[in-house]
Amino acid sequence: MVFFPSVMAVCRVAVRLDVRLLSRCTLSTVSSHERNPMTVEELNGKLNKLMGTPPGYRQFPPDRSHLDEELAESQDSLPIRCMKDSYDEVLIPLSTSGTLQDRYTNVMGAVRMGRVMEDMDTFAVWLCQKHISNPKVKSDVTPYTIVTAQVDDISFEYFKPKVWNDMRLTGNVVGAGKTSMEVRVCCESHIAGEWRHFTTAHFTMVARNSTNTKGAFVNKLVPQGPEEEKLHEQAMLRKKNRIQDEQISLDKNPPTHEEQQLIFQKYMKTVHPSFSMNHLDNRKLPENAVWMSSTIHSSEMHPHPQNKNHHNTFFGGTLMRLANELGWLCAFYHATTRPKLAHISKIEFRASVPIESFLKFTAMVAHVEKNFLxxxxxxxxxxxxxKVTMTTNTFYFTFETQSGQREVFPSTYIEALTHVQGVRHFNKYKKVLQQRGLPQPM
Known part of the structure; x- marks a missing residue:
């Protein structure tokens, strides 16, 4: 697997229990007011200093290869850490910053979640750096490069955070392997004097050497106390479930007999009633239905230096924001009303995106069920x-609308497979609702 440096990711709501257990997602014994949490701007400044990448244009990133001599030769040579060691908070002070409000708001005054996802991605990198404690490191610049391998499924609460309310990110490392870490990041909105949970994200991060060419050992994590033990158990369960989740991919699991029947039934609804070989291409849509191909929307861009991360490649958090915003637009065109983002399926990053490349996003409605897209x-x-083109990511977004929507029909076999994949992801979302004790789509 090729890891995408510093990208975003998000909540596996099957573990909603841990949000109820720690509703404020805090392992700290000090309150937020006493901690005086850093702002998101200060977070970016600290990471720039830690990585030795100050703001400003550079055609090539600074040479960090000399820092490799400070890396640990084995995991056993590093001190053991607990979850409180990496715990931190970051504030997005929307209520007092007009500049941030302009950056984070949409036309309805709600917070653009794509912007928050970018911050969650950055924050996850910071928490990993806090977890790592290496006695060999003597300078202020870290020899570690933190990259994101994947993000677990994310689901969102039903309310929409408003841009005049502050938002807060809290989190810590909840699991650690030899070179990998699982990071839990909670996002909350400050409403009526209280912090209200909105979403929780789980990132699988990997530590690499200073030049991002091979893995680097990280500290073992030993939970201390019942809260940390509970979070660690849930992290181990998620690790096991990720292997099962691979079966949702058509690459690993071709269409089942039931799914082949679904494709056939979809096809038969669009052919001539007499159904003869002479009428196979004479297809007609049922009422209140459209072809999947008619829902396609796309956008292209040439990345610029402002889109780069600390490794001089395209920032993955921005990649996710752009995909989310095009997906929302695609859903809006189909629904003709403002859809609400309900769920994001697990994200894997197959390859990094060079800053000097072209990017293309293509969105399509793959499945409609009741008032969900x-x-x-x-x-x-x-x-x-x-001029070689390759796919770096495939995102699956679940949007909720106010009423039932037009059904979509595939016109080609590749669209039929896309439809099957969409059904699988939506069925997984329904399981998430069941695990959270929430009603199924009606």
Whole structure:
């Protein structure tokens, strides 16, 4: 697997129990007011200093190869850490900053969740750096490069955070392997004097050496106390479930007999009633239905230096924000009303995106069920010299609307497979609702 440096990711709501157990997602014994948490701007400044990448244009990133000599030769040579060691908070002070309000708001005064996802991604990197404690490191610049391998499923509460309310991110490392870490990040909105939980994200992060060419050992994590033990158990359960989740992919699991029947039934609803070989291509949509191909929307861009991360490649949090915003637009065109983002399926990052490449996003409504839309967004990058195009990500977003929507029908076999994949992701979302004790789509 190729890891995408510093990208975003998010909540596996099957573990909603841990949010109820620690509703404020805090392991700290000090309150937020006493802690005086850093702002999101201060977070970015600290990471710039820690990585030795100050703001400003540079055609090539600074040489960090000399820092490799400070890396640990084995995991056993590093001190053992607990969850409180990495715990931290960051404030997005929307209530007092007009500049931030302009950056985070949509036209309805609600917070753009894509912007918050970017911050959650950055915060996850910071928490990993806090977890790592290496006695060999003597300078202020870290020899570690933290990259994101994947993000677990994210679900959102039903309310929409408003841009005049502060938001807060809290989190810590909840699991650690030899070179990997699982990071839990909670997002809350300050409403009527109280912090109200909105979403929780779980990132699988990997520590690499200073040049991002091989893995680097990280500290073992030993939970202390019942709260940490509970969070650690849930992290181990998620690790086991990730293997099972791979079966949702058509690459690993071709269409089942039932899914093949679904494709056939969809096809038969669009052919001539007499159904003969002479009428196979004479297809007609049922009432209140559209072809999947008519729901396609796309956008292209040439990344600029402002889109880069500390490794001089495209920032993954921004990648996720752009995919989310195009997916929302695709859902809006189909629904003709403002959809609400309900769920994001697990995200894996197959390859990094060079800053000097072209990016293309293509969105399509893959499945409709009641008042829910399953939208797929494919991200592709094209090398400017070789002109080779490759897929870096496939995103699956679940949107909720106020009323039932037009059904979508595939017109080609590849669209039929996309529809099957969409149904699988939506069925997984329904299981998430069941695990949270919430009603199923009606």
């Amino acid at each position: 399953q939208v797929v967004v494919i991200c592709e990058t094209t090398d400017l010299i070789s």
